[in-house]
Amino acid sequence: MARQADSGGGPHITNTAVDCTADYLIQIGILRGDLNLTLRVEPPPPDDDAPLATAERRLARSLLHRWRAEADAWDMTDPEPLPVRWTPSRRVASAGEYMPAGSGTDTIAGAFLMLRPRRRLVVLGSAGSGKTVLSVLLTLELLARRLTQGEDDVPIPLVLSLESWDTRRQSLTEWLVDRLRQDHPGLPPVDGVHPARRLVDDRRVLPVLDGLDELPPHRRAEVLDALNAGLGSEADAVLVSRTAEYGHLDQEGKGLRHATVIESLPLRPADVANYLRRAQPPARTAAWSRLLETLQKEPSAPVSWALTSPLMVWLVRRSYEQHPADPRELVDRKRFPTRAAVEAHLLDRIVPAAFPPRPPDPGRLHPPRAWDAERADAWLSYLALLLSRREESELAWWRLYAAPLPRLLALPALLATGILLSLVIKAGMSGYAESAPLGDLSVTTAVTGGIIFAAIARSVTASWFGQRLTEPRRSANPLLFIHALRSLDRHARVGPLVRLATLAGGPALIVLLLSLYVFVTPNPVLVWFSVGGVLPVLLMIVYAAPADTVDAATPDELLRGERSALVTTLTMVAPLIGAGVGAFFGLSGGSWGWGAAVGAWAGASATLVLLSPWSRWILAKCSLAATGRVPWSLMAFLKDARAAGLLQLSGGTYRFRNHRIQERLAERYAQERGTASPNSEPPPVPALADSRDFTVEHTADHYRLRGRSRRLSLAHWTVLGPLMAVFVVRLSVTGQWQDPASWLVLVFWPFIGTVITVTGFLMPRRRLELELTRDGVTSVIGRRQRSYEWRHVERITVRRAVVRGRDVPSYVLQVRLLAGARRPPRRSRLGEGWYFVLPLGSSSSVDPQLAAALADFAGVRWTSPSVDR
Numbered sequence: 121m122a123r124q125a126d127s128g129g130g131p132h133i134t135n136t137a138v139d140c141t142a143d144y145l146i147q148i149g150i151l152r153g154d155l156n157l158t159l160r161v162e163p164p165p166p167d168d169d170a171p172l173a174t175a176e177r178r179l180a181r182s183l184l185h186r187w188r189a190e191a192d193a194w195d196m197t198d199p200e201p202l203p204v205r206w207t208p209s210r211r212v213a214s215a216g217e218y219m220p221a222g223s224g225t226d227t228i229a230g231a232f233l234m235l236r237p238r239r240r241l242v243v244l245g246s247a248g249s250g251k252t253v254l255s256v257l258l259t260l261e262l263l264a265r266r267l268t269q270g271e272d273d274v275p276i277p278l279v280l281s282l283e284s285w286d287t288r289r290q291s292l293t294e295w296l297v298d299r300l301r302q303d304h305p306g307l308p309p310v311d312g313v314h315p316a317r318r319l320v321d322d323r324r325v326l327p328v329l330d331g332l333d334e335l336p337p338h339r340r341a342e343v344l345d346a347l348n349a350g351l352g353s354e355a356d357a358v359l360v361s362r363t364a365e366y367g368h369l370d371q372e373g374k375g376l377r378h379a380t381v382i383e384s385l386p387l388r389p390a391d392v393a394n395y396l397r398r399a400q401p402p403a404r405t406a407a408w409s410r411l412l413e414t415l416q417k418e419p420s421a422p423v424s425w426a427l428t429s430p431l432m433v434w435l436v437r438r439s440y441e442q443h444p445a446d447p448r449e450l451v452d453r454k455r456f457p458t459r460a461a462v463e464a465h466l467l468d469r470i471v472p473a474a475f476p477p478r479p480p481d482p483g484r485l486h487p488p489r490a491w492d493a494e495r496a497d498a499w500l501s502y503l504a505l506l507l508s509r510r511e512e513s514e515l516a517w518w519r520l521y522a523a524p525l526p527r528l529l530a531l532p533a534l535l536a537t538g539i540l541l542s543l544v545i546k547a548g549m550s551g552y553a554e555s556a557p558l559g560d561l562s563v564t565t566a567v568t569g570g571i572i573f574a575a576i577a578r579s580v581t582a583s584w585f586g587q588r589l590t591e592p593r594r595s596a597n598p599l600l601f602i603h604a605l606r607s608l609d610r611h612a613r614v615g616p617l618v619r620l621a622t623l624a625g626g627p628a629l630i631v632l633l634l635s636l637y638v639f640v641t642p643n644p645v646l647v648w649f650s651v652g653g654v655l656p657v658l659l660m661i662v663y664a665a666p667a668d669t670v671d672a673a674t675p676d677e678l679l680r681g682e683r684s685a686l687v688t689t690l691t692m693v694a695p696l697i698g699a700g701v702g703a704f705f706g707l708s709g710g711s712w713g714w715g716a717a718v719g720a721w722a723g724a725s726a727t728l729v730l731l732s733p734w735s736r737w738i739l740a741k742c743s744l745a746a747t748g749r750v751p752w753s754l755m756a757f758l759k760d761a762r763a764a765g766l767l768q769l770s771g772g773t774y775r776f777r778n779h780r781i782q783e784r785l786a787e788r789y790a791q792e793r794g795t796a797s798p799n800s801e802p803p804p805v806p807a808l809a810d811s812r813d814f815t816v817e818h819t820a821d822h823y824r825l826r827g828r829s830r831r832l833s834l835a836h837w838t839v840l841g842p843l844m845a846v847f848v849v850r851l852s853v854t855g856q857w858q859d860p861a862s863w864l865v866l867v868f869w870p871f872i873g874t875v876i877t878v879t880g881f882l883m884p885r886r887r888l889e890l891e892l893t894r895d896g897v898t899s900v901i902g903r904r905q906r907s908y909e910w911r912h913v914e915r916i917t918v919r920r921a922v923v924r925g926r927d928v929p930s931y932v933l934q935v936r937l938l939a940g941a942r943r944p945p946r947r948s949r950l951g952e953g954w955y956f957v958l959p960l961g962s963s964s965s966v967d968p969q970l971a972a973a974l975a976d977f978a979g980v981r982w983t984s985p986s987v988d989r
Contacts, residue, residue, distance in 0.1 A: 175307045175315040176324055177267070180276050182304060184263040187279070190768075191256060199398045201257055202430055203391040204250040206243070209381040212367050216240055216380035228254065229261035232358075233274065235380060239326070239356035242376055244363040245384035247780065250430040254384050255279070255328055255360045262326070275326035275356060276319075282331045283514075287342050288953070292350025296320045296327060326356050333362035334513065334779075340365065341374045348377050372980065386428035389415040399437060407440075410448040423450045426462035431778050434765070439469040442476060467784040471497040474764035491757060495748075500761065501789035502749045504776065508786040514773040517675055517755070518592050518682075518733050520740035529743050531848065531866075534730060538852025545722050546855060552715030560855070566716040567854045569701045570694070570723030573652055575846040577660040577693060578731060582842075584614055584622075584661050591666045592678045592733050592772075593685035626658045644707035652700015652720070656693045663688050676755060678772040682734050694724040726853045731845060814888075816969060823892040823973035828885035829959075837873055844869040890933075890958050890970075892977040897935070899958045906948055906957060910981065912941035916957070916974065917983040918966055921950060931985075933957040 191197045206228065207221040208214060217235050232241055245251035259277040266274040278296070285295050300307075300316035310318050319325050329347070332340055351357055359366075359376055363383060369375055393415035400408045414421050426432050440447040449455065456462045472493040503515055506523055520526065549563050614622075633650035637643060664685060698721030706713020729735055744750040751757045758774050761767045766781065767774045776782040814827030847865050856862040889900035896909040897916070915936045934954040937943070948956045960966070966974075966985065974982040 171308065171310045172315060172318055172322070172324075173272075175310055175319065176276060178307055179300075179304055179319070179325075180263055180266050183276065183278070184260070184267060187256060187259055187263070191260060196253055196257060197260070200395070202250070202253055202433065203387060203395060204254050204257065204430065205385040205387075206254060206382045207385055209242075209244055209363070209383045211363060211383075212242070212244065212370050212375070212381045214379065214381045215375070216378050219380045219382055228258050229265065232258065232262075238354055238378055239275075240351070240359075240376060240379040241357075242359045242361070242366065242379045242381040243384065244361060244366055244381060246363060247778075249386060250384045251360050251362075252330060253430045255330060255358060258358070259328055276324060277326045277328045277358070279328040279330065282329050282335060282343050285343060285346075287339075287346035292327075292347060293320055296325065300325070323355060326358065328358040328360070330360040332359065333365040340369055341372070344369060344374045344376060351377075353378075387430065387433065389419045389424040389427065392427050392433055395433070396437065401441070404441070404443070407443075408447055410451055414451050421451070422453065422456055422459050423462050425459040426466070429463075431780070432463060432466055435466040435470050435473075438473040438765070439466060441473075445469075445473075463780075464784065467781060468788065470781065471500055471766065471785075474761070474766050491751070491760065495751070496757070496761070497785075498748070498789075499750050499757065500766065501785040502744075504782045504785035505789045507776075507782060513775050513779060513782065515758070515767075515775060516773040517679060517737055517741075518590065520744065520750075521590070521736040523740060523744065525747065525749070526736070526740040526743050529739065533739050533743075534845065534848050535852050535857070537730060538726065538849055539857055541722075541726050542853050542855040542857065545719070545853070548722075549715065549719060552712065552718070562712060562716070563719050564854045564856070566701055566705075566719030567723035568850060569652075569716075570697050570720030570725075571727050571846070571850050571853065573656065573697045573700070573720070574694065574724035574727035575849075576653070577657045577697075578728070579842070580657050581660045581664050585666055590733060590736070592682040593664050593666055594681050622658075622661070626654055630654050642707070644704045647707060648700045648704035650700075651703060652697050656696045656700075656724075659696065660689065660693050663692065674769065675758070675772050675774065679737070679755065682732075682737075686729065686732050686734050689728050690725050694721050694728060697721065697724040723853060727846070727849050730849055818969065818973060821894065823890075823970075823977060825888075825890040825970065827888050829888045840869050840873045888958070892973050894977065897957060897978070899933075901958070904947075906944060906955075908935050908937070908944075908955070908957070910978065912937050913978070913981050914938045915983060916978050916981050918960060918985040919950075919954065921959075931960045933960060 188197075196202055205221070208219060216238070219231050219235065219241070232239060235241070243251045243254055245254075256279070259279055262274050262277050265271045266276065278299070280296075280299060284299070285292075290298065297316045297320050300319060301314055304316075305314070307315050309315065332343065335343060347357070347359075357376070357379075359379070366375070393412045396408065396415075397412055411423065415424055415427065418424055427436060436447065436450070439445060450462060450465075456465060475491045475493040475496045506520075507513060507515060510522070521530075545567060546560075546563070552563065630650045633646045633654075637646040698717040698719075701720035702713045702715075702717025705716040741750065741752075741754050745752045745754065758767060762769065762774065766777055768777050776785075814825060817824040817826075844866075847869065851857055851862055851865055886902040887900060889898075891898045894910075896907060896911075896913070898905065898907045900906075913935050917934065918931050919934050921930045921932045932950065934950055935957055936953050937955065944955050950956055971982075971984060
């Protein structure tokens with residue numbers, strides 16, 4: 121406080137307050153004189169959630185753009201959302217809050233957000249009834265509310281296919297985090313790291329899970345158990361499934377806990393008529409009038425019944441939106457007397473409608489390709505036939521190699537390419553051959569050494585990753601060694617002790633061998649083995665791990681990753697093999713070390729390229745395209761087919777938008793070419809009781825099958841096949857193909873395999889028994905007996921045998937045991953948690969009496985192979 125004299129003679133009082141609070145000023149009370157304040161504005165406290173909110177908005181915008189594109193491809197919202205309706209399920213009881221019947225995206229989004237205390241919704245429906253459409257529209261509405269209406273408390277819906285979740289390897293949280301990292305790598309970081317973990321842990325994302333009904337029956341229960349455990353008591357989720365499959369799980373007590381269950385209803389013909397009336401071009405009003413009138417006035421007509429499915433509504437709109445297509449033909453009851461006839465006709469028209477002839481836009485830098493509709497139909501039909509015959513739904517580019525034509529051309533193509541490479545190597549190393557003491561033999565020796573060491577590295581890597589070298593490899597950055605090690609550990613199929621011994625003992629062995637060379641004995645073999653043998657194997661394991669095919673964003677990314685991995689092995693593994701061979705010859709006192717290194721590098725590179733998934737893909741694409749089965753630009757065509765609404769992405773693979781499209785295309789392709797339809801019923805299997813080789817005893821308490829069977833050894837072909845491929849590479853690349861005697865190698869390995877198979881078949885018949893009781897199942901094969909108690913068995917079915925990670929063309933009765941059950945000996949293991957019971961031969965068909973006995977004694981554990989497709 122300061123006193124001064126004012127003009128009146130009195131003191132002038134000035135009060136100054138510095139560094140105090142408002143409370144202090146209020147406590148001062150009544151002041152005399154002026155009050156001077158020094159204000160200091162404190163910055164607001166930092167908002168720790170601001171970076172996370174930014175990541176949320178970026179994720180929501182990305183998902184909104186993606187699902188708007190999906191909705192546009194299916195015409196879900198143009199000119200307005202499809203009039204999909206729902207009702208509380210009458211066949212599956214709800215364990216959550218009641219949700220009234222309704223229709224429209226805004227209504228279902230509002231009703232979902234009103235669910236308390238937790239938002240768990242199960243959307244059921246039959247095939248093509250609109251359950252997936254309903255889930256997509258719900259996703260779009262939730263995203264729109266968050267981004268355009270400012271409802272920040274609305275969770276971000278994340279639509280995922282349950283096929284990509286390995287519940288035995290990942291928890292729900294880890295799976296969601298991995299998918300966010302894989303599918304959205306560009307999200308802004310939070311605290312310096314990707315925000316996926318924070319988004320999941322803080323429950324900012326809503327899992328919308330589809331494809332439960334497309335899983336094998338045993339996996340459905342596993343997924344729901346893991347889902348219930350991952351959600352806990354408070355987390356939210358949306359689950360989409362067919363009614364029958366989910367209802368069966370719910371009856372077993374495996375349903376989603378605390379969930380509200382609704383079912384999508386068929387579309388009303390009158391609603392479909394109004395929707396199509398708004399969607400049709402004005403110039404086509406006359407062409408559509410007859411169909412729309414039928415929908416309004418004749419709801420029981422075949423076409424009216426057919427158009428109660430959103431799939432068929434989309435098909436009819438796409439098929440008849442342009443002249444000269446005339447939708448009035450659908451009203452003709454003589455031509456289309458049933459609903460099935462209408463649906464088959466629409467399915468036949470979908471591919472031409474998806475690829476209409478359009479002139480390219482000269483103003484665009486990269487206009488879309490104009491595919492011929494007739495050829496596109498043939499290409500997609502062939503791909504559908506391949507999938508149906510393999511009983512699959514996912515179209516993976518690396519599995520096209522399994523088509524009949526590429527497999528038939530594999531050996532000739534390998535020989536031809538190897539011979540061309542041998543001519544290139546011979547021309548490039550002609551100077552080295554002239555100066556080498558052994559001439560051309562020196563070149564052959566160096567190239568052979570590179571081939572052998574590359575084959576060893578590849579074989580060890582295949583064993584490490586469970587024989588998955590036919591799958592694409594992840595993109596490998598040589599500079600990110602620690603990241604590569606994490607991926608190596610995640611995909612390994614060997615035990616932890618083997619991993620530790622290899623990763624710790626391998627470098628130690630290299631140091632030991634080089635130390636022995638430097639300090640003990642200068643033997644060049646030590647350098648050769650360490651640099652050209654052990655080190656390439658370690659790098660091959662680290663940088664050649666299989667990719668996460670189910671978690672990949674697109675198939676193109678998997679293809680780019682495979683090319684990147686191939687380049688990495690050619691620039692890191694092959695040069696080390698060459699350096700090892702060159703060091704051996706150079707340190708041995710010769711002057712041809714550099715030439716030997718180049719030759720070994722060439723041989724190793726040829727082996728790694730010719731036996732890679734990329735070379736199989738090139739062979740499959742070129743052979744199928746040359747014969748007109750697929751287009752030359754296959755990946756671009758599949759991408760355009762997805763944009764046209766025919767395909768959809770499923771991890772790193774494509775799949776047909778609806779399984780009925782795949783079935784119809786495959787059936788029509790088979791009929792046009794006079795082959796057996798993939799959906800036709802197999803011929804009846806004769807009863808074992810009628811066979812003279814087997815006797816059957818069947819009572820109320822047990823079923824016993826006794827007999828003798830010949831051996832049909834096929835498992836050894838999984839080993840002889842890769843060996844033969846390596847020897848073919850050596851024969852062709854080294855130039856030994858010029859020696860007629862060397863061609864005997866092409867006969868030797870098939871001869872050995874045939875001898876083993878024939879020898880096994882001619883040996884005395886082995887004892888074969890199977891006994892089913894109320895307690896369990898027992899099998900006897902020769903002198904070996906296997907027993908499994910039903911209380912330890914989760915499932916029993918017929919599956920293809922898997923030997924050393926490879927499918928064998930033989931079917932086996934197998935069991936999957938419950939967690940905690942005692943594990944049988946190693947020789948009974950078949951991989952993926954399955955155990956051997958009884959061999960059944962080359963067909964998956966089961967004797968009717970045996971199937972009936974399995975259903976009786978195993979109960980719900982038994983799954984017919986026809987159901988497990």
